[in-house]
Amino acid sequence: MLVKSFGAALYGIAATLVTLEIHLNTGIQFLMVGLPDSAVKESQQRVKTAIEAIGFSWPGKAITINLAPADIKKEGAAYDLPLAIGLLAATGKIAAERVAKYIIMGELSLDGSLRAVKGALPMALLARDEGFEGIILPRENAPEAAVVDKVKVYGFTHLEEVLDFFLGEEAGDPVVLDTDELFYQKLNDHALDFSDVKGQENIKRAFEIAAAGSHNLILIGPPGAGKTMLAKRLPTILPPLNLSESLETTKIHSVAGRIPKNEALITTRPFRAPHHTISDVALVGGGGFPQPGEISLAHHGVLFLDELPEFKRTVLEVMRQPIEERKVTISRARFSVDFPASFMLVAAMNPCPCGYFNHPEKDCVCQGGVVQKYLNKVSGPLLDRIDIHIEVTPVSFDELSSRPPSERSGSIRERVMNARLIQQKRYEQHEHLHCNSQIGSQELKVYCEIGEEGHELLKGAMRRLNLSARAYDRILKVARTIADLDGSEKIKTEHLAEAIQYRSLDRENWAG
Numbered sequence: 001m002l003v004k005s006f007g008a009a010l011y012g013i014a015a016t017l018v019t020l021e022i023h024l025n026t027g028i029q030f031l032m033v034g035l036p037d038s039a040v041k042e043s044q045q046r047v048k049t050a051i052e053a054i055g056f057s058w059p060g061k062a063i064t065i066n067l068a069p070a071d072i073k074k075e076g077a078a079y080d081l082p083l084a085i086g087l088l089a090a091t092g093k094i095a096a097e098r099v100a101k102y103i104i105m106g107e108l109s110l111d112g113s114l115r116a117v118k119g120a121l122p123m124a125l126l127a128r129d130e131g132f133e134g135i136i137l138p139r140e141n142a143p144e145a146a147v148v149d150k151v152k153v154y155g156f157t158h159l160e161e162v163l164d165f166f167l168g169e170e171a172g173d174p175v176v177l178d179t180d181e182l183f184y185q186k187l188n189d190h191a192l193d194f195s196d197v198k199g200q201e202n203i204k205r206a207f208e209i210a211a212a213g214s215h216n217l218i219l220i221g222p223p224g225a226g227k228t229m230l231a232k233r234l235p236t237i238l239p240p241l242n243l244s245e246s247l248e249t250t251k252i253h254s255v256a257g258r259i260p261k262n263e264a265l266i267t268t269r270p271f272r273a274p275h276h277t278i279s280d281v282a283l284v285g286g287g288g289f290p291q292p293g294e295i296s297l298a299h300h301g302v303l304f305l306d307e308l309p310e311f312k313r314t315v316l317e318v319m320r321q322p323i324e325e326r327k328v329t330i331s332r333a334r335f336s337v338d339f340p341a342s343f344m345l346v347a348a349m350n351p352c353p354c355g356y357f358n359h360p361e362k363d364c365v366c367q368g369g370v371v372q373k374y375l376n377k378v379s380g381p382l383l384d385r386i387d388i389h390i391e392v393t394p395v396s397f398d399e400l401s402s403r404p405p406s407e408r409s410g411s412i413r414e415r416v417m418n419a420r421l422i423q424q425k426r427y428e429q430h431e432h433l434h435c436n437s438q439i440g441s442q443e444l445k446v447y448c449e450i451g452e453e454g455h456e457l458l459k460g461a462m463r464r465l466n467l468s469a470r471a472y473d474r475i476l477k478v479a480r481t482i483a484d485l486d487g488s489e490k491i492k493t494e495h496l497a498e499a500i501q502y503r504s505l506d507r508e509n510w511a512g
Contacts, residue, residue: 003096005086006103007079008126009072010119012337013251013292015126017103019068020079022086027062034067037075037289043108046077047084050112054160059091073334075289078117081106081136084159085166094166101133102154104162112159114138118257121250124148134174136162143264144254146175147182147247177264183243186267190236194409197233199395200226206390206502208412211237212419213436213481215474216323216345216385218308221392222362223355227348230392231304234346235269236409238302239417245300248340252299256292270301272343276310280318290330290337295322298343308349309377316382319345323385326438345386349378360393384470387437387478388502419484436481441473448476454496461500475499 002023008015030044048058065083067074082104089096105123107115116138124145127135134152137145142155152174156162165172194204203219207230210217219227241249250266253259259266274283274294285293295303305311322328326342351357352371357364364371383389420435426447427433433440439447450458462472476491479499483491 001090003086003090003099005082005089005099006132007082007105008103008119008123009074010122010255011072011335012290012339013122013248013255015119015122016072017126017130018072018074018079019066020082020086021066021068022083022090023064023066024059024061024090025064028060029062031063032065032067034065034070035073036067036079037073039077040067040074040079043077043080043083046080046108046110047087049110050080050108050159051084051087053110053112054163056088056091056093059087063087071334073289076117077107077115078105080108081114081159081162084108085162088163089166094163098166103127103130103132103135106136106138106156108159114157114159114162116140119255120145121147121247121254124151124153125251127151136165140261142175143177143262144250144259146177147179147250147265149179179243179265182265183246183267188240189268190409192233192236192409194233194236194412195406197226197229197406200230200392203230203390203392204407204412206388207234208237208416209478209481209485209502210234210344210346210388211412211416212485213387213423213477214344215387215437215478215481216347217388217390218347218349218383218386219390219392220349220351222359222394223350225392225394227392228304228306231273231302231306231346231348232271233409234302234344235271237412237416238269238344239413239420241267241269241300249300252292252296252340256297258297270298271304272298272301273304273306276305276307278311278315280312280315283315284318284322284328284330284341285339286330290332290339292339293328295319295328295341295343296339299340301343303343303345305345305347308347309374313377313379317379320381320385347386351375358391380468384468384474387474390502415485419481422484422487436477436484439477439480444473444476448480448491450476450479450491450496451493454491454493457493457496458500461503465500465503467503471503475503478502 005020007018007020009018032041085099085104088094089099105117107117120137120141121144124135125148128148128151134154135145136154139155139157142153146153154172155175221227246265246267253266272294283293283295285291285296322341328339328341330337352364352366352374354365356362357371423435479491479495482495482498
């Protein structure tokens with residue numbers, strides 16, 4: 001007898017339909033084909049014990065299982081549940097016709113209880129798009145999948161509950177979520193605020209410009225100057241996620257198994273701060289069965305690299321292409337997958353190994369040439385891709401002890417959102433262009449025109465600072481953002497002058 005149950009395989013941030021074809025015949029062998037990995041092959045022992053735990057015996061026949069399509073590799077223990085249900089249907093315990101109406105995924109414990117799986121959201125989207133009546137998952141994954149409309153989502157904790165569902169003895173109600181209510185509930189839920197930061201008004205201004213145009217930013221300064229404190233508060237002044245961005249971000253975290261417990265939807269912009277010992281695969285993604293890396297987990301959010309020169313050179317260099325293309329492609333012999341990676345890069349570093357080069361009060365103890373060698377750990381091409389370079393100086397005692405509160409994140413965010421609205425209206429005819437940092441060379445000529453006086457100012461800065469052609473483009477983009485914050489249609493000389501000063505940390509000129 002041949003019975004089919006349905007599951008899903010994850011590729012990138014999308015799910016592909018997998019058909020489990022289960023055939024019983026005379027004999028005693030167990031054979032599984034269709035490129036299963038070790039975890040899938042080991043499912044025989046888990047499924048056998050779980051079925052026996054609910055009072056049924058293992059079929060005393062030859063069992064052949066085909067995971068179709070057979071040329072796609074199947075990974076993980078999430079195929080336990082569809083395999084168990086398929087076997088019960090093949091032995092006549094439940095109706096095979098009803099089983100075929102659902103995508104079923106879940107890992108089985110030996111006692112029959114269900115463990116959570118990765119990628120519930122893209123699986124639910126697949127169930128809807130393929131016309132299935134619903135999807136059956138472990139209860140822990142059900143709220144995440146219930147974000148998808150027009151498909152019934154059922155969450156169970158035990159194999160016996162799933163069996164009762166198919167027998168009609170315990171119909172169960174589908175999990176229902178109000179996506180809009182869930183989305184707006186924690187949209188502005190931030191524990192941090194820019195009002196916590198004393199002084200550093202020029203750095204806050206740089207952060208406001210970076211947020212308004214989605215520009216990459218690097219901070220350089222001594223220990224304790226507030227670099228990390230400022231970076232952690234950047235998401236609080238970024239525009240809130242829209243529902244489409246929230247769903248895409250949730251899909252990435254779902255595939256990686258990083259959805260916080262008891263949460264169904266990521267509604268705040270991600271902030272990822274990997275340690276400097278991270279590998280290049282962990283940063284950009286990859287592995288034998290490709291998984292999203294930190295740059296994809298920071299999609300629509302912020303990637304913060306603290307102590308930038310301490311990262312391995314190879315790790316930093318693999319970021320260059322994703323920064324430009326806003327996606328990363330992981331290629332293997334049989335296939336390739338794309339992971340989105342549209343993030344704001346914020347980097348922080350000390351100016352030298354001891355940390356006190358250019359400090360107003362403490363002396364640097366590094367020997368001659370060490371400062372330049374330390375800065376050389378960060379390549380020129382990577383620095384060129386960072387729009388805003390700014391030096392952070394220590395905060396004085398008077399500023400730290402001042403009573404008047406600093407400006408709150410909400411006020412800064414309002415200005416940022418007004419600037420973003422200007423950009424959205426300006427680029428509404430460009431499908432893949434939403435903010436100033438994404439302007440290409442063609443659009444640069446149209447939207448970033450400067451007058452003769454500005455042209456001479458920029459020409460002098462290029463010669464004096466020995467800037468590259470890419471740095472020239474970055475200055476114009478930052479100037480365009482400053483003009484938007486000022487409500488100016490044209491880029492004025494003062495906008496250009498402020499943008500130029502944010503390139504003053506180029507290594508040839510900063511370290512002497």
